[in-house]
Amino acid sequence: MKIPLKTKRDAKKFAIEFAKKVKKGDNIFLIGELGVGKTFFTRELVRKLGFADTVNSPSFKLINEYTQSINDFNILHFDLYRLDSTKDAEYLGWDDYLASADICIVEWAEKARDIWPLDFTVLYFEYDENFDARFVSVSWG
Numbered sequence: 362m363k364i365p366l367k368t369k370r371d372a373k374k375f376a377i378e379f380a381k382k383v384k385k386g387d388n389i390f391l392i393g394e395l396g397v398g399k400t401f402f403t404r405e406l407v408r409k410l411g412f413a414d415t416v417n418s419p420s421f422k423l424i425n426e427y428t429q430s431i432n433d434f435n436i437l438h439f440d441l442y443r444l445d446s447t448k449d450a451e452y453l454g455w456d457d458y459l460a461s462a463d464i465c466i467v468e469w470a471e472k473a474r475d476i477w478p479l480d481f482t483v484l485y486f487e488y489d490e491n492f493d494a495r496f497v498s499v500s501w502g
């Protein structure tokens with residue numbers, strides 16, 4: 362099912378609803394074109410999950426860790442945009458990160474598709490053909 366995210370307000374509401382289903386151990390993979398709203402969604406989700414950290418795109422360092430939580434868990438936020446291949450993800454220690462983090466949120470997760478874990482949730486973000494509306498669809502792995 363495609364959920365329309367016409368405005369940032371819609372995207373925020375969706376993040377708040379989605380947060381209710383998130384649990385420790387989840388790997389949340391975000392797929393979608395440049396600027397479609399992956400980081401915005403992550404920011405709202407991380408906030409709703411009870412974290413006070415600033416959420417920015419980890420484009421340069423590839424990984425942000427959020428720990429300022431009222432909860433007893435951490436979140437790793439990846440942005441794999443700069444990776445060229447699965448090999449790079451392996452080099453990054455992706456497997457170990459996924460295994461050790463409580464919750465992983467991964468922008469551009471398709472860059473490591475060959476080495477996805479068994480359990481994951483994918484959120485596909487897309488624009489309509491005129492680039493004037495956005496949608497998201499959820500698929501469980």
Ligand SMILES: Nc1ncnc2c1ncn2[C@@H]1O[C@H](COP(=O)(O)OP(=O)(O)OP(=O)(O)O)[C@@H](O)[C@H]1O
Nearest residue numbers: 366367368369372394395396397398399400401495
């Ligand atoms: N549903 C929405 N409606 C309108 N604007 C939005 C929506 N979601 C995000 N935006 C805005 O679009 C811009 C790009 O969003 P964002 O940085 O989250 O994209 P991204 O998918 O993470 O991009 P990148 O691929 O570069 O990481 C931001 O200014 C953000 O506030």
Ligand SMILES: [Mg+2]
Nearest residue numbers: 399400418468
């Ligand atoms: Mg981003």
